[in-house]
Amino acid sequence: IGKTQLSKLSPAMIQTMYNTLQHEKGLSPKTIKNVHICLRAALNQAVENDMIPRNPCHNAKLPKVYKSEIRPLSDEQVHDFLIEAEKDNIYGMLLRVILFTGLRESEALGLTWDCVNFAKGSLTINKQLQRRPQYAGGPQLTSTKNGKVRVLRPAGFVMNILKERYEQQAEQRKLAGSAWEAWHTEAEHKKALVFTNEIGHHLQPKRVYLHFKKIAEEIGAPDARVHDLRHTFAVLSLQNGDDVKTVQMNLGHASAAFTLDVYGHVSDRMQRESAARMDQYIASVSRMEPST
Numbered sequence: 001i002g003k004t005q006l007s008k009l010s011p012a013m014i015q016t017m018y019n020t021l022q023h024e025k026g027l028s029p030k031t032i033k034n035v036h037i038c039l040r041a042a043l044n045q046a047v048e049n050d051m052i053p054r055n056p057c058h059n060a061k062l063p064k065v066y067k068s069e070i071r072p073l074s075d076e077q078v079h080d081f082l083i084e085a086e087k088d089n090i091y092g093m094l095l096r097v098i099l100f101t102g103l104r105e106s107e108a109l110g111l112t113w114d115c116v117n118f119a120k121g122s123l124t125i126n127k128q129l130q131r132r133p134q135y136a137g138g139p140q141l142t143s144t145k146n147g148k149v150r151v152l153r154p155a156g157f158v159m160n161i162l163k164e165r166y167e168q169q170a171e172q173r174k175l176a177g178s179a180w181e182a183w184h185t186e187a188e189h190k191k192a193l194v195f196t197n198e199i200g201h202h203l204q205p206k207r208v209y210l211h212f213k214k215i216a217e218e219i220g221a222p223d224a225r226v227h228d229l230r231h232t233f234a235v236l237s238l239q240n241g242d243d244v245k246t247v248q249m250n251l252g253h254a255s256a257a258f259t260l261d262v263y264g265h266v267s268d269r270m271q272r273e274s275a276a277r278m279d280q281y282i283a284s285v286s287r288m289e290p291s292t
Contacts, residue, residue, distance in 0.1 A: 006046060011056045014039070022063050029063040036062055070263065072232040073221060080219040091211035093165050094195045094203065095229065101154045102233035102251045105226050106130060109203055110141050111194045113166070121159050123152045125252065129193075131205060139202060150252050165194060172198050234263050239270055 001009060001017055021027045021035065040057040047055050073081060081099065085092035098108050103125065110129035117124070126149040130142045144150075173180045175198070182200025183189040195203050209226060216224040230251070237247045248259040 006051055009043075009052070009056050011059050014056055014060050018060060018062065029065040033062055033065055036060065067262075070231050070235070070265070071224065071228050072235040073219075073224065073228065077219045077221055078232065078236075081215060084215045084218045088211055088215065090165075090168075090195060090197065090203070091208060092215075093161050093168075094208065095212055095215070095226070096161055097158055098226070099229040099233060100158050101152055102230050102237070104128065104145065104230065104252075105205065105208060107144065107252075109193075109195060109205070109208070112191050113194060114190045116162055116166075116194065118159060118163065121153055121156065123154060123158075125150050125152060129202060144252060146252060146254050148252065150249060152250055162194065169194075169196065169200075172196075173200065176200065231263075234259075238263060 001013055004013060018032055018036065021032050022029070027035075036057065040055065043052070043055045043057050046052050078099070082096065085096050085099075088095070094108055097103065098105065101108075101123065103111075106128035107125050110127045111123070111125075112127075115124040115126060125144060127141045128144055129139050131139055169182070173182070180200045182196050183192040192200075193202055197203060212224075212226045213222075216222055221228075234247055234251060237250065238244070242250075244256050244259055244263075247263070248256040251259065253259045253262075
């Protein structure tokens with residue numbers, strides 16, 4: 001529709017475009033919905049500017065977006081994952097941190113030492129390492145997905161991994177010598193990436209994927225994705241009694257409503273625990289003496 005005059009843009013043209021994106025270009029319903037949101041906003045502005053009388057997007061029919069099934073690791077798989085990941089040096093450290101913080105992969109890859117506070121046991125998540133092609137400058141640090149900063153206070157297990165990583169990285173710097181890329185002064189060190197390879201270069205998402213898939217195969221979850229570690233953290237948090245608001249803040253979701261929409265399903269374990277608590281309540285009420 002790029003060559004169409006704004007005044008001649010019709011609902012039928014927009015509907016045809018959406019149908020083409022789905023059936024000929026193979027775009028997912030979610031991607032088409034994102035296209036629609038951007039186009040609708042632009043055309044709303046055109047209406048406000050009296051450039052067109054109405055928004056031709058309003059009556060467009062979008063393909064239905066089906067929520068993908070959440071596939072967290074089971075307790076047994078988490079146990080096995082920890083064993084296998086511990087064998088995998090830098091990548092294993094990264095993946096274990098993701099598993100027990102719920103960070104997005106890009107946020108973990110973009111974590112810098114000035115955002116790790118060992119004294120307070122906290123992590124400040126204020127950026128991500130965004131993938132970009134080499135012709136566009138390659139991967140770059142950008143703001144988080146929703147543009148907001150959040151502070152996490154993860155389990156001591158996570159902070160211990162980061163302490164180990166700090167010492168490991170210092171040793172790697174010594175071994176790399178003049179080939180070291182990450183930092184050369186103490187000021188640079190404070191802003192350096194936490195997860196780097198043996199010469200201080202940022203980790204490639206493709207390499208992270210390959211290392212993860214190897215571990216996933218070992219634990220009997222060959223179809224698992226790195227993002228499923230984030231889902232696992234969310235489900236474990238809820239199962240272990242965290243309220244939805246806390247989980248929302250830890251994950252960096254825009255609202256608790258979104259968190260509920262994604263993780264609102266109740267697991268079998270949570271249902272059993274809920275039933276057991278209700279049984280305890282009923283038993284306690286049944287033993288009460290009648291009031292006089």
